[in-house]
Amino acid sequence: MAERVRGKGRVLPVDDPVAEKVYAELARSPWLEITELAALTSLTEHDTRGALGRLVDMGAAEHAVGVPLKVVVLPPSAVAAEWVRRLEDQVIQSHQAVESLTQEYLAARGAGSASRIRAVSAEEMLHLFETGQENCRGSVRGIAAPPFAAVIGTNDERQLRRMGQGISYRTIYAAEALNHPAARTSMLHMLAHGEEGRFIAKTPMKLVIFDEELALVPVVSRTRTAESLVIGRSDLLDGFLSLFETVWEMAMPLGVEGTVDTDLGDDERELLCLMAAGSTDLRIARHFGVSPRTVERRIKTVLERLGATSRFQAGALAARRGWL
Numbered sequence: 243m244a245e246r247v248r249g250k251g252r253v254l255p256v257d258d259p260v261a262e263k264v265y266a267e268l269a270r271s272p273w274l275e276i277t278e279l280a281a282l283t284s285l286t287e288h289d290t291r292g293a294l295g296r297l298v299d300m301g302a303a304e305h306a307v308g309v310p311l312k313v314v315v316l317p318p319s320a321v322a323a324e325w326v327r328r329l330e331d332q333v334i335q336s337h338q339a340v341e342s343l344t345q346e347y348l349a350a351r352g353a354g355s356a357s358r359i360r361a362v363s364a365e366e367m368l369h370l371f372e373t374g375q376e377n378c379r380g381s382v383r384g385i386a387a388p389p390f391a392a393v394i395g396t397n398d399e400r401q402l403r404r405m406g407q408g409i410s411y412r413t414i415y416a417a418e419a420l421n422h423p424a425a426r427t428s429m430l431h432m433l434a435h436g437e438e439g440r441f442i443a444k445t446p447m448k449l450v451i452f453d454e455e456l457a458l459v460p461v462v463s464r465t466r467t468a469e470s471l472v473i474g475r476s477d478l479l480d481g482f483l484s485l486f487e488t489v490w491e492m493a494m495p496l497g498v499e500g501t502v503d504t505d506l507g508d509d510e511r512e513l514l515c516l517m518a519a520g521s522t523d524l525r526i527a528r529h530f531g532v533s534p535r536t537v538e539r540r541i542k543t544v545l546e547r548l549g550a551t552s553r554f555q556a557g558a559l560a561a562r563r564g565w566l
Contacts, residue, residue: 255325387416440493
């Protein structure tokens with residue numbers, strides 16, 4: 243029998259390699275007997291039955307009649323969607339915990355009196371954003387999402403120059419940023435010139451970190467709608483560094499895997515970006531100046547081309563293949 247080709251990564255919402263193997267085999271062959279399944283996964287029948295039970299418990303499989311094992315697995319897209327939802331919930335909870343702890347941290351030191359943490363105006367934040375890039379020695383890490391504080395594109399020249407000088411840039415983009423034409427154009431331009439980019443359905447916050455020395459954290463309150471926290475070397479900065487890396491691992495790579503499809507037109511790239519950002523058919527139709535029915539046909543064609551079952555999945559797959 244030809245060796246099966248297995249992809250990297252995982253589908254299940256928990257880290258369970260044994261259950262992952264059992265799930266994968268059942269996804270390919272739902273009519274297996276327990277002895278056949280155990281042989282394919284190199285497990286004992288006891289361990290195989292245990293993995294089946296865990297799959298049911300985590301919602302990746304369900305009891306059924308008419309199949310030898312009395313269990314069928316749910317579609318990979320549905321299982322992966324649940325995993326993504328859980329991860330996004332974890333990030334949001336982490337952000338809420340960081341925000342709460344930040345307020346306690348500042349209160350305990352008399353807000354504004356701690357030399358390593360201070361609040362600044364939007365104007366000063368933009369100045370620090372510029373000088374931070376000029377002074378950094380190794381890397382700039384950011385989480386970007388609308389609304390944008392500066393005119394999009396004004397930082398492109400500076401970033402290109404610093405990347406040319408060996409500074410690495412890693413940016414996590416909110417999917418909704420793909421709906422913004424200027425932001426999308428700037429993002430694709432930076433990616434083409436060496437930025438590492440990823441995107442995620444929901445970003446927990448906006449954030450910029452220079453080396454491991456300084457972070458800018460935009461904050462929106464009920465009384466002041468444009469201010470930021472400036473955080474120097476501290477345990478709190480370490481927490482934001484960890485938060486960034488956690489979100490980075492969850493986010494979908496942009497244009498780093500596979501090769502660009504040379505037959506992919508500009509309109510198709512625009513369509514994929516809008517799909518990944520969750521745009522409605524009507525919004526996409528207005529963007530292209532066509533009818534919603536035409537949009538439906540184009541989306542169906544793109545989904546079939548990618549082997550995707552949802553718009554967001556299509557955008558994610560296109561990003562992984564380097565089509566965005």
